[in-house]
Amino acid sequence: MARSCNTPRMSRSGRVVVALVIALGVLIIGPSVASAHTDFESSQPADGSTVEGPLDDVILDFTGTPTAIDDGIVVADALGVQYVPVEVTQDDLRITARFDPALGDGSYTLAWQVRSDDTHTKSGSFSFVVVVPAATTTLAPTTTAAGSAPTTSDTPTTSAVTVTSTDSVVAVVVSPAAPPPAPEVVDTDDASNVARIGRLIFFPSAVVAIGVLAFAAFAFAGRRQDLGTLIRLVRWLGVGVAMGALVEIIGLETLFGGFEVVPGEPAGRAAMARLIGGAMLIVGFVSIGSAARGTAGPTRSLSAAVAVDQARSMTVDTGEATRWRPRAGDSVGMIGMLLVLVSFAFDGHTLSEGPRALHGVLSIVHVASAGVWAGGVVALAVVLRRRHNDRVASNGVEMILKFSVVAMLSLALAGLAGVVMALFIDSDVTSYPSTDWGRILIVKLILVVIAALLGAYNHFRVLPGLESAPNDAGIIEKARNTVTTEAVVLIVVAIASAILVGASTL
Incomplete structure (x- = not known):
């Protein structure tokens, strides 16, 4: 019986090389572009800032591509009431959380959690204050007879701009001394x-x-x-x-x-x-x-x-x-x-x-x-x-x-x-x-x-x-x-x- 050993060895070597190429191809299929480490970079509103409201959207920016996870964003106010966004969207390095109804007057803390490409979860929190312009009162002029004293009538109207100290009514916003504690997000x-x-x-x-x-x-x-x-x-x-x-x-x-x-x-x-x-x-x-x-x-x-x-x-x-x-x-x-x-x-x-x-x-x-x-x-x-x-x-x-x-x-x-x-x-x-x-x-x-x-x-x-x-x-x-x-x-x-x-x- 012929016993040729060289041919199997040569064919085996070829198959091993092909297998390695296939293995690399299978694993590389999909996104494999070099990416930076996924860390929190900034937010809108920024941590510790005061913004005009009502606030519909909160934006989070990261240094690497994050993956938003279910229930990964939660907001709590000063009374401990929690708000969950109705929609979370992702655009490259940015995640946007939309709230409906919008966040009104008050101090808030947002807790977030995302997943990076290496499967590690990243989490953090930041606080901000929302100020909604209050209703203002303007003085409506009235027509008076000659020589008579003018009278005034208070007619309430709403203003889309923030009032100042020279207006007839000053908007007062109560802000707690310390931001509320961060709420708990989904546990992974x-x-x-x-x-x-x-x-x-x-x-x-x-x-x-x-x-x-x-x-x-x-x-x-x-x-x-x-x-x-x-x-x-x-x-x-x-x-x-x-x-x-x-x-x-x-x-x-x-x-x-x-x-x-x-x-x-x-x-x-x-x-x-x-x-x-x-x-x-x-x-x-x-x-x-x-x-x-x-x-x-x-x-x-x-x-x-x-x-x-x-x-x-x-x-x-x-x-x-x-x-x-x-x-x-x-x-x-x-x-x-x-x-x-x-x-x-x-x-x-x-x-x-x-x-x-x-x-x-x-x-x-x-x-x-x-x-x-x-x-x-x-x-x-x-x-x-x-x-x-x-x-x-x-x-x-x-x-x-x-x-x-x-x-x-x-x-x-x-x-x-x-x-x-x-x-x-x-x-x-x-x-x-x-x-x-x-x-x-x-x-x-x-x-x-x-x-x-x-x-x-x-x-x-x-x-x-x-x-x-x-x-x-x-x-x-x-x-x-x-x-x-x-x-x-x-x-x-x-x-x-x-x-x-x-x-x-x-």
Whole structure:
């Protein structure tokens, strides 16, 4: 039987490139113009101002494109009576609230809440006073007989202009000393919290899955059946990605006001891409699963049969070249991973801070490189512990040597991309301790430093010991424990990153 392996590889490469282009196209469809961060800029009436009424319209201007939400504008007067606009319209960066009946004499406080492109809600309030010109009295002249005293008759009329102190009647407007308290607007915290929970599930799952695949491709050595363990781990992580994306979509549905709106929003399309990508991770990598099991039964494809034959010819407990080489049967899983990875360019602060395209590319680089490091450490810990439990050769020296190079490059890329992204989001470094986003970033950086120190300890202290005594049980245990600790710290870093996406910079 002819066993041509080159053709599937070439066709797979072409399909992967096409899939990446399609993934980018699907996610970019719709509004993707670079946008500024959505913050409140000004209002008409301005905060603390006094305007002539009755007041029909209140205008709010923003620095970035806002999205008006239902019941997102409420006005309260000095007595606590609330007024809801009969119509809210949006024109680019401006939102106009129309009131019918119009707002009359008195002091008012308006509370507002809008949603920005990155799904973050912005809220605030401002106060103003409305003065309605009072009815005035004019002196109507009367005709009198010659020599008789003139008489006057008060005839009330209304005037469209504000009266002054020289008029016969002075308009008196009572203004409270302090503006009324801001009314409560619609609460979107529940929907936002559901979306955050979804991110907490899929973000660590996606990051670790990226690294496990990278480790299998570049640093794995030893028993080929352990590849099956890693791929089963990737599939379970795919379940986490899909479940997290589904939970996020449910939260976005409430936040956006309906499932039909979700595909029209960049964050919604990103979540849908993760849902599809997670499902593809679950069902992909057919040839790896077949080869790892080493079964002699029917295979699903020619590439799977070739992989099985190759697995049989390998020495299971040595450090021979048994690392993973993607084949045509793995295309589904690879495309799923690409969908998940590209989705990070269309989520969180990448939609509202800095140059849109550049920030999106940096986000992909940051997640991919951080994933290679974090997920690779997890994969190394899993393989070392499994081989310890099975009492077989660990091949720790070879794997740690290979992975150290990959990890150092990944750490450098992740750090560089992360610094640029942080400056895009908030260039005022001194303000970091005063914002939720800044404080979480500081915690994340501390954890990254701890993980890097653990990696350095492995490289400069544990690895030389393994090289001189590769079968020393004490040194192997030390390597296993430090790698496991580093993996736990990096998973916590991934969780912190998920929280960081939704944190406020205000």
